[in-house]
Amino acid sequence: MGMILAGLSAIMPNLDSSRQNEFDGAQPGLEELAHPHAEPVDPHIPGGALWAMVGFAALAFYFVSQPALPEMPLAATPVVQASEIAPGKRRDPIKEPPRIRVGAFTYGCNECHSLFLSAPERQGPLAQHTHIKLDHGLNARCFNCHDRFDREKLVLRDGSLIGYDQVPTLCSQCHGTTFRDWERGMHGKDLGSWDLSSPRHVRLECHECHDPHAPAYPPIVPLPAPNTMRMGTPVHLAHEHKPEAGNPLAPWWMHVAGGDGAAHGPGDAHEQTTHHTDGKTESAPSTHKEGGGQ
Amino acid sequence: MNYRIWEGKSGDSLNSENQKCTSRCGMTSSRPGMARRSFLRGTAAGIGGMAAMAAALSPLRELEAGAFNSVEEMLQKHYKEMTPDDMERALARIRRQVEQRYHVRPEIRDIKPVEGVEFAYALNLSRCIGCRKCVHACVAENNQSREPEIQYIRVLEMPRGTLNIEQGNHHYDRPTVPDDKHFYLPVQCHQCANPPCVKVCPVEATWKEPDGIVVVDYDWCIGCRYCEAACPYWARRFNFATPKIPKGALNPNMAYLSNRPRPRGVMEKCHFCLHRTRQGLMPACEEVCPTGARKFGNVLDPRSPVSEILRTKRVFVLKEDAGTLPRFFYYFDERYPRNTGGEAPTWTGPEEFPHG
Numbered sequence: 001m002g003m004i005l006a007g008l009s010a011i012m013p014n015l016d017s018s019r020q021n022e023f024d025g026a027q028p029g030l031e032e033l034a035h036p037h038a039e040p041v042d043p044h045i046p047g048g049a050l051w052a053m054v055g056f057a058a059l060a061f062y063f064v065s066q067p068a069l070p071e072m073p074l075a076a077t078p079v080v081q082a083s084e085i086a087p088g089k090r091r092d093p094i095k096e097p098p099r100i101r102v103g104a105f106t107y108g109c110n111e112c113h114s115l116f117l118s119a120p121e122r123q124g125p126l127a128q129h130t131h132i133k134l135d136h137g138l139n140a141r142c143f144n145c146h147d148r149f150d151r152e153k154l155v156l157r158d159g160s161l162i163g164y165d166q167v168p169t170l171c172s173q174c175h176g177t178t179f180r181d182w183e184r185g186m187h188g189k190d191l192g193s194w195d196l197s198s199p200r201h202v203r204l205e206c207h208e209c210h211d212p213h214a215p216a217y218p219p220i221v222p223l224p225a226p227n228t229m230r231m232g233t234p235v236h237l238a239h240e241h242k243p244e245a246g247n248p249l250a251p252w253w254m255h256v257a258g259g260d261g262a263a264h265g266p267g268d269a270h271e272q273t274t275h276h277t278d279g280k281t282e283s284a285p286s287t288h289k290e291g292g293g294q
Numbered sequence: 295m296n297y298r299i300w301e302g303k304s305g306d307s308l309n310s311e312n313q314k315c316t317s318r319c320g321m322t323s324s325r326p327g328m329a330r331r332s333f334l335r336g337t338a339a340g341i342g343g344m345a346a347m348a349a350a351l352s353p354l355r356e357l358e359a360g361a362f363n364s365v366e367e368m369l370q371k372h373y374k375e376m377t378p379d380d381m382e383r384a385l386a387r388i389r390r391q392v393e394q395r396y397h398v399r400p401e402i403r404d405i406k407p408v409e410g411v412e413f414a415y416a417l418n419l420s421r422c423i424g425c426r427k428c429v430h431a432c433v434a435e436n437n438q439s440r441e442p443e444i445q446y447i448r449v450l451e452m453p454r455g456t457l458n459i460e461q462g463n464h465h466y467d468r469p470t471v472p473d474d475k476h477f478y479l480p481v482q483c484h485q486c487a488n489p490p491c492v493k494v495c496p497v498e499a500t501w502k503e504p505d506g507i508v509v510v511d512y513d514w515c516i517g518c519r520y521c522e523a524a525c526p527y528w529a530r531r532f533n534f535a536t537p538k539i540p541k542g543a544l545n546p547n548m549a550y551l552s553n554r555p556r557p558r559g560v561m562e563k564c565h566f567c568l569h570r571t572r573q574g575l576m577p578a579c580e581e582v583c584p585t586g587a588r589k590f591g592n593v594l595d596p597r598s599p600v601s602e603i604l605r606t607k608r609v610f611v612l613k614e615d616a617g618t619l620p621r622f623f624y625y626f627d628e629r630y631p632r633n634t635g636g637e638a639p640t641w642t643g644p645e646e647f648p649h650g
Contacts, residue, residue, distance in 0.1 A: 053338045060345030064352050077440045085431040087581040177628065185599030186418075186607065187627075189586030193574045196597060200574065209586070217585060219470035223426040226464055227443045 078224035085223075087191065093207040095165045097152035109151035135214035145170055145212070171206045182206070372498070373511045373551070381550070384513070388554055396539065396555070402548040405572045407505035413566055413621065414506070414593035416603040417480060420627040421587035424449050424471040424478030428579035428588065432482075435567060435578035436553040437545055439537030446531065446564040447579060450479040459612070481612065482579070483508065483529035483564035484620030491521035491530060491563075500561070506621050507566050509551040517559040526616045530563045566590070593621075 099106040147153045153161035154170050172179035181187035192200035381404050392400045429447045438444040450462030489508050499514035522530040536558040548554040549569035556562050567577035580588040591598035609623040
């Protein structure tokens with residue numbers, strides 16, 4: 001505070017001296033009272049300096065009344081449920097052949113399938129096991145993997161039978177390179193620990209991620225996009241045809257111009273398709289890439 | 295006219311004295327009193343000064359209770375100079391502060407790097423589907439601010455056929471991912487072996503640990519943001535405001551150098567979840583990845599998945615010409631793209647298999 005006052009008083013004598021001759025009827029001032037024998041100084045406070053001080057005080061009041069940080073347009077932070085980011089395996093496959101429960105009794109596969117001989121396999125909708133969606137590329141045959149005569153076993157290409165707990169061996173017959181990568185940890189998913197020697201380390205098997213009958217990984221719903229402006233304009237603002245709307249970092253004319261083309265960046269060639277809830281699809285101008293690729 | 299504020303006698307006498315004074319240019323008067331203009335000038339200067347002082351101090355109004363550092367926090371030494379007793383005191387203070395603010399008793403430790411372990415990350419771009427689970431698992435694990443939003447990982451949706459990051463889009467919003475015409479490029483701190491962010495730090499608040507992780511001491515950071523400017527991958531984030539974490543969302547499993555709550559005005563970044571990985575666990579982003587695109591491990595172990603990938607896959611790093619020597623590698627599978635949006639192949643051979 002002392003420094004500010006000293007600065008003010010350093011300015012004011014200059015202002016005073018510039019207009020000293022205009023005021024003849026001067027009155028004794030503070031300096032004179034303090035130093036009676038000092039050189040006389042014009043005690044007038046010129047109108048300009050007074051107004052400057054009033055203006056300064058008004059400005060100071062304005063700054064104090066304003067919040068210290070500008071109001072940033074923050075979109076509501078989306079809430080991500082803990083279940084959506086819970087680690088774990090995608091599927092919980094059977095390790096044993098299934099048991100069918102009919103009334104009070106449970107039956108294994110062979111208890112029915114040994115009674116009648118299977119018809120030659122045909123392509124087409126299944127009469128039984130209709131919950132199975134068979135979408136395994138070229139491999140659209142039951143008996144490529146299931147044994148025709150022992151339904152509780154899986155069959156390899158050489159005719160030998162394996163149990164339901166040796167699925168990777170079965171898959172590796174066709175997917176050799178993937179099996180090679182999986183063995184070395186390059187394909188597939190591990191859980192628990194990055195350290196292979198740790199007892200917590202778990203390596204998931206083929207059918208713990210892939211459905212054996214429809215192995216392609218299905219599309220899933222993505223979690224919310226980021227809100228920050230530094231990654232370009234968020235989608236909820238790009239919808240409004242104003243790429244810079246609400247962006248405090250944008251120059252002022254962007255706000256004035258709105259979305260009339262002046263605000264469009266150079267990256268319009270790569271268009272981004274935005275989806276509306278009413279089903280209308282439109283092509284919005286590309287978001288700005290400043291900072292996006294740093 | 296009476297210009298005096300301080301009046302000793304009647305107005306008449308003052309008037310006459312004034313005239314006398316004027317007539318002989320009375321600048322040598324020694325009577326006590328104060329001219330009105332002088333008073334105004336002094337008052338205005340005082341008001342102006344006080345207003346300026348208030349304006350200068352107004353940012354202090356933003357400080358919350360407890361925002362001032364405690365004395366022991368001010369006197370705390372640099373991380374590398376702390377004795378075990380110093381660290382125990384610092385951890386006790388952090389425990390107290392976290393409990394006061396979040397009403398959760400944290401399990402905070404100072405976890406040192408493991409001998410013979412050097413971490414590396416590999417990411418299979420053929421497998422990443424852009425679901426952003428890693429982004430939000432990281433936020434939950436590492437106690438990042440939810441508002442304003444701070445995320446260590448950003449996922450770029452890239453048009454197929456290019457690796458030009460300028461064409462990536464962070465804000466893709468699709469009903470389902472992946473999209474057939476794009477691939478997805480997650481970017482986070484690459485934990486460079488030649489980190490430009492460490493070089494520019496004026497106070498050595500960030501450094502490279504023996505296991506390759508570049509860490510930040512949030513108590514030592516002065517918030518100059520040089521490191522943010524130096525990073526070619528935009529991997530560092532600045533706490534412009536005091537981080538807001540919803541009630542009950544605080545992860546109490548903390549380490550001094552990783553996910554303890556940050557104050558306002560410091561930098562933070564991905565640290566490969568060192569409070570997990572130095573104890574053998576996976577980083578949160580790898581653990582949650584639904585497709586297994588992320589691979590993390592000890593690059594000094596020749597049998598580890600990352601070593602196998604570096605040996606057998608055609609890996610690349612981002613902005614290799616920057617000379618940063620990242621520990622974060624990307625690769626594609628041999629058969630890429632697997633899915634071009636066409637129909638799945640169908641069997642057109644004979645109706646029946648020979649032995650089926």
